[in-house]
Amino acid sequence: MYKVLLIEDDPMVQEVNRQFIEQVPHFRVIGAATNGIQGIEMVRDLNPDLVIIDIYMPDQDGLETLQQIRTEGHAIDVIAITAASDIETVRRVLQNGAFDYIMKPFKFARLKQALEHYHAFRQRLTLREKLTQKELDSLLQPVDIETDSALPKGLNDITLQKVINYLEKQINPVSAEEVAEGIGIARVTARRYLEYLEKQQKIQMDIQYGGIGRPVNRYKMK
Structure with a gap:
């Protein structure tokens, strides 16, 4: 706080x-x-x-x-x-x-x-001892949340950063539902951000097969 x-x-x-x-x-x-x-x-x-x-x-x-x-x-x-x-x-x-x-x-x-x-x-300064130039640029020059042209339509930089911060704190891979609960957004919204991060090769997806039901996609930072 x-x-x-x-x-x-x-x-x-x-x-x-x-x-x-x-x-x-x-x-x-x-x-x-x-x-x-x-x-x-x-x-x-x-x-x-x-x-x-x-x-x-x-x-x-x-x-x-x-x-x-x-x-x-x-x-x-x-x-x-x-x-x-x-x-x-x-x-x-x-x-x-x-x-x-x-x-x-x-x-x-x-x-x-x-x-x-x-x-x-x-949060980023607290969690990390060092930053890459790209990470520092994203902090010093954030994309405007209303005219965000660097992200796909419907995504914004602030929520994206929340998803990244949450993933960086996790030891084990987490599901979209866990990400959604962790930062207070809808599961479908969390999934969109996770899919974007995966396409950008910033996170890794693991498919976990359990018992009855569909396999669960779990994500972790690379």
Whole structure:
């Protein structure tokens, strides 16, 4: 469960962000600050995993706060959600290590995509000691979930990453039904992702024959 701190001066936006974030699995809001000064204090006290920060705020704006987070050496990630759209602000926020930058007004799907990408990123870094260039590229440059042209129609990169993460944790080959239950998707959906991964030669399929009934296809990472 990732601990999230909100730094946002508008109470209404703050509450909307909280509700959106807590609809996404693995994320829990542990506090909210109304300006950067208060936000820094809460970063020190609560040690969040992720900070969702606005840029335009009184007393101390989001950019100054982000710079202070980096100066103080806090090992946390930051996603900016802001109305600031000028190139200079975007450039400076990204230069200071923001994981993502979302412009207001935004839809829930965009925030959900950012959080799921963040989860996939953290999971991959936790599970692996080393990455290939291709794996790193997929983490740094994820395919957009709404305009995914690199995958067959109906598949998206976020769910694909969930399937891969699940398979990497398994010691023994697993069935499509076990994958579906493990990550919370339909069995037919799991089968489509497994078939895609098999065609890409990323996983190996074993056919297991039991007693009465059809043989079961089981899959494992190569």
